[in-house]
Structure formats: structure tokens, C-alpha cells
Amino acid sequence: MAGLHEQNTGGYHAENFRRRTRYTFVFALLIAAFFLITILNINTGNVHIPVPRILKIIFQKAGSQDEVNIIWRIRLPRILMSAMLGGALALSGFLLQTFFENPIAGPFVLGISSGAKMVVAIIMIFFLQSFGRVSSWALIIAAFFGSLMATGFILIVSRSIPNMAALLVAGIMIGYICSAVTDFLVTFAQDSDIVNLHGWSQGSFSGMNWSNVTVAAAIVGISFILTFLMSKPIGAFQLGEAYAQSMGVDVKRFRIFLILLSSILSATVTAFAGPISFVGIAVPFLMKRSMGTAKPLVIIPATFMGGAVFCMVCDLIARMALAPTELKISTVTSIFGAPIVIFMLLKRNKNKMQGGGVG
Amino acid sequence: MKEYYFQMDQLSVGYNGRPLIKDINIGITQGEIVTLIGPNGAGKSTILKSITRQLALIGGNVTFAEKSLSDYSYKDLSCKMAVVLTQRLHPELMTCHDVVATGRYPYTGRLGVLSPEDEAIVDESMRAVHAQDIGSRDFNAISDGQRQRVLLARAICQQPDIIILDEPTSFLDVRHKLELLAILRNMAKEKGITVIMSLHEIDLAMKISDKIVCVKGDHIFRYGDPEEIFEEQMLxxxxxxDNGFFDPRYGSIELPAPTGEPKTLVLSSSGSGIPVYRRLQKKNEAFVAGILYTNDVDYQLARLLAAExxxxxxxxxIKEETYEKALALLKKCNRVIDAGFTTGPINQPMLRLVEAAKQAGIYEKA
Known part of the structure; x- marks a missing residue:
């Protein structure tokens, strides 16, 4: 917050210059954290591999066959997936917050992840029983429709009750309904499917392979670029719909685009890793605070990187805390994410009382 | 028919296809300030929302700079028209500068990056509303008056030909109201920017506007110059x-006159009666006033507040019969207040009234 209280000299150009210094600093930190956690992630595990050997294996593919396999077949895809999906999840949260003009919106609390999970479970069981296998694409498409379905429901509720608390309650309820249906299906699925399904429906980055990575990279990459290109209208939308329109934004088209993008992003995450909680709310909040701005041009890449680092750290903890047993990823993200969200609510309330504004 | 710069033609506006106000025909010349007045809920905002395309038109047409409003793309319109809305804004982590800078939206590139020229225009717009000192403060932490000025700066920053404001003076104290309206007048007269707005304060509306639109019921009640509109009966x-008054000459608002049988006569001239009238009004004591020349300032208020x-x-x-009328009234009163008046060769009867009051033992100095 310090940036907002600096002396009022030098006009807007000087103010922006000071801020750019801050952005650079935070981005540098994020990049450093990313590399640090990547190395830590490769380095730690049931089989410990020292750093020099890791570099050799990655860049020269030289070393003992076991270690090459561990790094190339297991650890690298998992790290890349947790980075990409973490970023996608945080970004999807940011988009939903923009859409609903509410900082507590996110794919998990609004039941969107659970909607995706339910449809994916249905498709998974159906495909596994009929064909014995299921492709990443089918899962992503299923998750996408599940997300859209849940979002559509939330939208209908928000039309008839323009109240944020009610919206969240509706989201949580649809989340419970979808989870109940999923549990029901999982319980009745054939034994052979359950192992797969159960692990996935709990949320985990384990068992990722390179074909997963390619598909996720393509979808997340394209969605990220599209989102970044929408920085400008998103910024306008932060002043509310009416002002955005007066600035020349085609609000109807923009809203549809926003919902599609956030659904694709959260659907990809759910299809591969299952539902993951709190990342979508906590990361955008942390990024806005540390950057001291909500400007989408800065916050979109920052949120993506922040989400990546956050999920990589959480995944490392999930793997290592009770090794060799793995924790569900949501367990770890909740431990870190939920307190941040509570802090955020308290802070918001305090600001409101101080500023005298009514939201 | 004359071609106007901004013209509403047989316009119907309302919500969900149901017209609220019909047959709006208003022509506005460039650089004019046009103010919508009318009771709460009359539909002033509905009209403003419709001409800014936040609401679909239900019938009729709006022409703006020789082009139909519906033929503009959102982007083209945003280069010509800026708005200041009533809704309260709570943007996250935005300084006042940032809020103003959103006005540059139509002019920046794909990603909305501001050039040094854009930043200079932001600074300039802040100066235009005398808000340059609060530029880097958090928008949520400033006062209502400052907020309204910053939003106006945002609109100016958009470099529009026309600015539309929905009740820009609500929440503001007197000083900030006057400041804001002065800024608007300068803009209109110096830069030729057309201003359309709604105001609650009819006294201010009368003083700032070139044209007044009165909105009431399902139609435009009156439209014209302030001088035509501001007649007592019209308002x-x-x-x-039916109680209380608006005095169109001074644009002042008066509470209802005291009721009951008048028992007090006030003698005054040249403004000395005004404080006495007000005092009596507050105590709800009916009074009569005299003998006043009809060009006396006291007369303007006495007309509204005195029983006679x-x-x-x-x-x-002063004619003998006028004096007799005053004396007849004096005899019905149990109190005569002399608020002070100057005497000259033509108003000697006033002194005779004072004498009569002293004889009756009901004379008092204010």
C-alpha cells in the first residue's frame, strides 16, 4: 500500500515510473522463486539426486538410466503440469473476479470446478467401460461443458438475486450437489476404474505424462495469450459495466469471452488434476497486493506466474510432507490459501469502514 | 426544421421494451448546457441512460453530429461522448490518476499502454478540475467532492465533444457544487463542449443552464430557456x-408562509424587513407587511411569506387610500414591528403609521 501514499509530486508520468520499478522487482522475485522451486522439486523425492547431476540429465540426457527415467518420465512432467495448471487456475480466478466484480469469486467456491469434475467423472466411467481408455481431449471437453453448466447456473442466480453473499452460497451449494453426484458415480463404478477415478477426483498432480503436458501447454498457452490480449477491456471493466461501455467496450461480447476463457482454463485444470481449492482467490489477491495495482496488463502475467509458483510449492509439500504417502493437493492449497482469503476479507471490511464507502 | 447538433426525435425511453417517457423532442446546439429537472423517479436517469446507449431506445431516434446514435460503433461513440454516472465506484488499488487515465481508453493501442502524451493529458485534466494535488492518492480514500471532480477529470481526459452527467452534484456540499458547475460552464463556453446533465437543485439549474428540460410523468413537461421555465406556477x-415556494427571480427556496389570522404588522424598506419576516415565519406567526414599493427587495419576500x-x-x-388600507390593517393587529426604514418626501405616511402604532401602545422597534 505504500505506493499510494507517496508524496504527490511529479505528475502521472513520475508515478508510473515509480510503479514500474516495483513491478520489475516483483517479477524478478517471481522468476527467481520459479527456478528455485523447480530445482528443489526435481531434487527432492524418494530418490535424491544432486543438482549437478540434474543439470546433466536435463541438458545432456546423460546419467544413470534410472535417474534419467525418474526425472524425464516422472518429475519433469509433474513439475511442468503443476506450474501450468497452477497458473491457469489462478488466472481463471482473476477472470471470474473481474466478471462478478467480487474478489472472493473463484472456480472452486463458485462450484465451477465441481461441475467440471462431475461431467468428467461421467465421461470417464462411460469411456473406460466402453473403450477401456479415455483421451485428454475428451476429458477437457467434458470439463469445459461441466464448467459452463455450473457457470450458467451461477449466472442465472446472479441475475435474479444481485447479492454477492447469495451468489457464493449458490456456488457452494452447486459444488456440493456436483460432488455428491460424483461420489455416487465413483462408488458405483467398476473396481478397476476406481483407483484411477478416486485419486483424480481428490485432486492431484501425480501421474502426469508428456502427452498431458503437450495438450495442457497448447490450451493453457493459447488461453493465456488471449487473456493477456484482453488486458485493456478487463481494465475498463474494473470501473463497472456502464463505464466500460462508455469507453467503447462491447460489454455483451466481452462478458461471453471472459466466461469462455475462464471456463476453458479451469476446465483444463480439472480435467488433468481434479478440483483444487483456493488458488484462484488467494493468488490474484497476493499479486495485486505485492504489485500495488490491479492493472490487468501487470496482474495477468503476475497471477499466472504466482499461481505456478504457489502450486509447485504446494505440490512439493504434498509429495514430501508425509512421504511416501502423498497428500491431496487441495489439502495443502487450503492450508495456505484459506488463511489468505480470511485475511483478505478482514482487510476489506476494515477498508470499507475507514473509507466510509459502501460496496 | 433546423438541424441541431444533438437531437432527440420522437424519442421513447424505458425499460424492457416498456416506454416510461414518450415523445421526447429536444434539439441541442453545440456548446450548450442542457439540464434535466423534475421530481425524483421522473425518469431523468432513464433518458440519460438511453442517450448514452446503456439502454436500448424504445422508439424514435437520436441524432448526434449528423449521424444516428445507433450507427455509431461503441468505439467511435467513446471518442465523442463521455459520461459521469451516479453509481458509486470502488475500484481496487487505483489512484486518482489511474481512474482519470481510463479516459484515454479509446485512444490507446491494443494493450492500452499509455504514451507520455497520454500521461500529460491525464495531468492536464486533473488541473482542469483543480485536483492535481490528489493525483497519486487512492481513489477510495478521497472525499465525495474530490471523487466527483476526479470522475469529471476522467470524462475530460476522454476529450469528448459532449459530456453527459447524471446528478453530478449529489453528495456535494455547497462549495463543491459551485466549483463543479463553474468547471462545467468554463468547459462549455471555452471549449465548446456540449453538456447534458440532470440536477436536483433547481436554483443551480436555473443559473447554469442554457436550456431546461422538465421531466414529469410520461412526457417532457416543458422545454426551453430558463427564463421561460422558471415561473412560479410552472415549478x-x-x-x-402546494406548500413552500420557489422564487424564480432569485432562485431561492422558501418554506411555507405562516398560517392563521395575522396579528403583526411589519414596517420596513430596503431589506430591513427580511430578517423580521424570517423570524416570524419560524415562529409560525402570521403577519402583514407594508407599505412597500413593489421594487423594494422586502417586497419579493413579503409577497411569499406575508398574509397580506x-x-x-x-x-x-404614497397615496392616501394606500395609507388608509394600511391603517385599517394596523388596527386589527396587536403588534407593530418597526424594522427601520428611510424616509423621504414621498413616503411620509409611514411616519404617520408609526405615530398611530405608538398611540395604540403596540409599537416596538425591531
Whole structure:
């Protein structure tokens, strides 16, 4: 917050210059954290591999066959997936917050992840029983429709009750309904499917392979670029719909685009890793605070990187805390994410009382 | 028919396809300030929302700079038209500068990055509303008056030909109201920016506007120059006032006159009666006033507040019959207040009234 209280000299150009210094600093930190956690992630595990050997294996593919396999077949895809999906999840949260003009919106609390999970479970069981296998694409498409379905429901509720608390309650309820249906299906699925399904429906980055990575990279990459290109209208939308329109934004088209993008992003995450909680709310909040701005041009890449680092750290903890047993990823993200969200609510309330504004 | 710069033609506006106000025909010349007045809920905002395309038109047409409003793309319109809305804004982590800078939206590139020229225009817009000192403060942490000025700066920053404001003076104290309206007038007169707005304060509306639109019921009640509109009876009809007054000459608002049988006579001239009238009004004591020349300032208020006013034609000696009328009233009173008046060759009867009051033992100095 310090940036907002600096002396009022030098006009807007000087103010922006000071801020750019801050952005650079935070981005540098994020990049450093990313590399640090990547190395830590490769380095730690049931089989410990020292750093020099890791570099050799990655860049020269030289070393003992076991270690090459561990790094190339297991650890690298998992790290890349947790980075990409973490970023996608945080970004999807940011988009939903923009859409609903509410900082507590996110794919998990609004039941969107659970909607995706339910449809994916249905498709998974159906495909596994009929064909014995299921492709990443089918899962992503299923998750996408599940997300859209849940979002559509939330939208209908928000039309008839323009109240944020009610919206969240509706989201949580649809989340419970979808989870109940999923549990029901999982319980009745054939034994052979359950192992797969159960692990996935709990949320985990384990068992990722390179074909997963390619598909996720393509979808997340394209969605990220599209989102970044929408920085400008998103910024306008932060002043509310009416002002955005007066600035020349085609609000109807923009809203549809926003919902599609956030659904694709959260659907990809759910299809591969299952539902993951709190990342979508906590990361955008942390990024806005540390950057001291909500400007989408800065916050979109920052949120993506922040989400990546956050999920990589959480995944490392999930793997290592009770090794060799793995924790569900949501367990770890909740431990870190939920307190941040509570802090955020308290802070918001305090600001409101101080500023005298009514939201 | 004359071609206007901004023209509403047989316009119907409302919500969900149901017209609220019909047959709006208004032509506005460039650089004019046009103000919508009318009771709460009359649909002033509905009209403003419709001409800014936040609401779909239900019928009729709006022409703006020789082009139909519906033919503009959102982007083209945003280069010509800026708005200041009533809704409260709570942007996250935005300084006042940032809020103003959003006005540059139509002019920046794909990603909305501001050039040094854009930043200079932001600074300039802040200066135009005398808000340059609060530029880097958090928008949520400033006062209502400052907020309204920053939003106006945002609109100016958009470099529009026309600015539309929905009740820009609500929440503001007197000083900030006057400041804001002065800025608007300068903009309109110096830069030729057309201003359309709604105001609650009819006194201010009268003083700042070139044209007044009275909105009431399902139609435009009146439209024209402030001088035509601001007649006492017109305003009473518009706001359905049956107690209290609006004095169109001074634009002042008066509470209802005291009721009951008048028992007090006030003698005054040249403004000395005004504080006495107000005092009596607050105590709800009915009074009569006299003998006032009809060009006396006291007369303007006495006309509204006194039960009866004894008047004389300006610059004429007070006629004997006027004096007799005043004396008749005096005899019905149990109190005569002398608020002080100057005497000259033509108003000697005033002194005779004072004598009569002293004899009756009901004379008092204010």
C-alpha cells in the first residue's frame, strides 16, 4: 500500500515510473522463486539426486538410466503440469473476479470446478467401460461443458438475486450437489476404474505424462495469450459495466469471452488434476497486493506466474510432507490459501469502514 | 426544421421494451448546457441512460453530429461522448490518476499502454478540475467532492465533444457544487463542449443552464430557456408543491408562509424587513407587511411569506387610500414591528403609521 501514499509530486508520468520499478522487482522475485522451486522439486523425492547431476540429465540426457527415467518420465512432467495448471487456475480466478466484480469469486467456491469434475467423472466411467481408455481431449471437453453448466447456473442466480453473499452460497451449494453426484458415480463404478477415478477426483498432480503436458501447454498457452490480449477491456471493466461501455467496450461480447476463457482454463485444470481449492482467490489477491495495482496488463502475467509458483510449492509439500504417502493437493492449497482469503476479507471490511464507502 | 447538433426525435425511453417517457423532442446546439429537472423517479436517469446507449431506445431516434446514435460503433461513440454516472465506484488499488487515465481508453493501442502524451493529458485534466494535488492518492480514500471532480477529470481526459452527467452534484456540499458547475460552464463556453446533465437543485439549474428540460410523468413537461421555465406556477406544477415556494427571480427556496389570522404588522424598506419576516415565519406567526414599493427587495419576500402586503407603485408618493388600507390593517393587529426604514418626501405616511402604532401602545422597534 505504500505506493499510494507517496508524496504527490511529479505528475502521472513520475508515478508510473515509480510503479514500474516495483513491478520489475516483483517479477524478478517471481522468476527467481520459479527456478528455485523447480530445482528443489526435481531434487527432492524418494530418490535424491544432486543438482549437478540434474543439470546433466536435463541438458545432456546423460546419467544413470534410472535417474534419467525418474526425472524425464516422472518429475519433469509433474513439475511442468503443476506450474501450468497452477497458473491457469489462478488466472481463471482473476477472470471470474473481474466478471462478478467480487474478489472472493473463484472456480472452486463458485462450484465451477465441481461441475467440471462431475461431467468428467461421467465421461470417464462411460469411456473406460466402453473403450477401456479415455483421451485428454475428451476429458477437457467434458470439463469445459461441466464448467459452463455450473457457470450458467451461477449466472442465472446472479441475475435474479444481485447479492454477492447469495451468489457464493449458490456456488457452494452447486459444488456440493456436483460432488455428491460424483461420489455416487465413483462408488458405483467398476473396481478397476476406481483407483484411477478416486485419486483424480481428490485432486492431484501425480501421474502426469508428456502427452498431458503437450495438450495442457497448447490450451493453457493459447488461453493465456488471449487473456493477456484482453488486458485493456478487463481494465475498463474494473470501473463497472456502464463505464466500460462508455469507453467503447462491447460489454455483451466481452462478458461471453471472459466466461469462455475462464471456463476453458479451469476446465483444463480439472480435467488433468481434479478440483483444487483456493488458488484462484488467494493468488490474484497476493499479486495485486505485492504489485500495488490491479492493472490487468501487470496482474495477468503476475497471477499466472504466482499461481505456478504457489502450486509447485504446494505440490512439493504434498509429495514430501508425509512421504511416501502423498497428500491431496487441495489439502495443502487450503492450508495456505484459506488463511489468505480470511485475511483478505478482514482487510476489506476494515477498508470499507475507514473509507466510509459502501460496496 | 433546423438541424441541431444533438437531437432527440420522437424519442421513447424505458425499460424492457416498456416506454416510461414518450415523445421526447429536444434539439441541442453545440456548446450548450442542457439540464434535466423534475421530481425524483421522473425518469431523468432513464433518458440519460438511453442517450448514452446503456439502454436500448424504445422508439424514435437520436441524432448526434449528423449521424444516428445507433450507427455509431461503441468505439467511435467513446471518442465523442463521455459520461459521469451516479453509481458509486470502488475500484481496487487505483489512484486518482489511474481512474482519470481510463479516459484515454479509446485512444490507446491494443494493450492500452499509455504514451507520455497520454500521461500529460491525464495531468492536464486533473488541473482542469483543480485536483492535481490528489493525483497519486487512492481513489477510495478521497472525499465525495474530490471523487466527483476526479470522475469529471476522467470524462475530460476522454476529450469528448459532449459530456453527459447524471446528478453530478449529489453528495456535494455547497462549495463543491459551485466549483463543479463553474468547471462545467468554463468547459462549455471555452471549449465548446456540449453538456447534458440532470440536477436536483433547481436554483443551480436555473443559473447554469442554457436550456431546461422538465421531466414529469410520461412526457417532457416543458422545454426551453430558463427564463421561460422558471415561473412560479410552472415549478409548482412540475414538483406538485402546494406548500413552500420557489422564487424564480432569485432562485431561492422558501418554506411555507405562516398560517392563521395575522396579528403583526411589519414596517420596513430596503431589506430591513427580511430578517423580521424570517423570524416570524419560524415562529409560525402570521403577519402583514407594508407599505412597500413593489421594487423594494422586502417586497419579493413579503409577497411569499406575508398574509397580506400593502404596496405602492415605485417612485410614486404614497397615496392616501394606500395609507388608509394600511391603517385599517394596523388596527386589527396587536403588534407593530418597526424594522427601520428611510424616509423621504414621498413616503411620509409611514411616519404617520408609526405615530398611530405608538398611540395604540403596540409599537416596538425591531
Amino acid at each position: 409548482r406544477d412540475l414538483y406538485e408543491i 402586503v400593502i404596496t405602492e407603485e415605485p417612485f410614486q408618493p
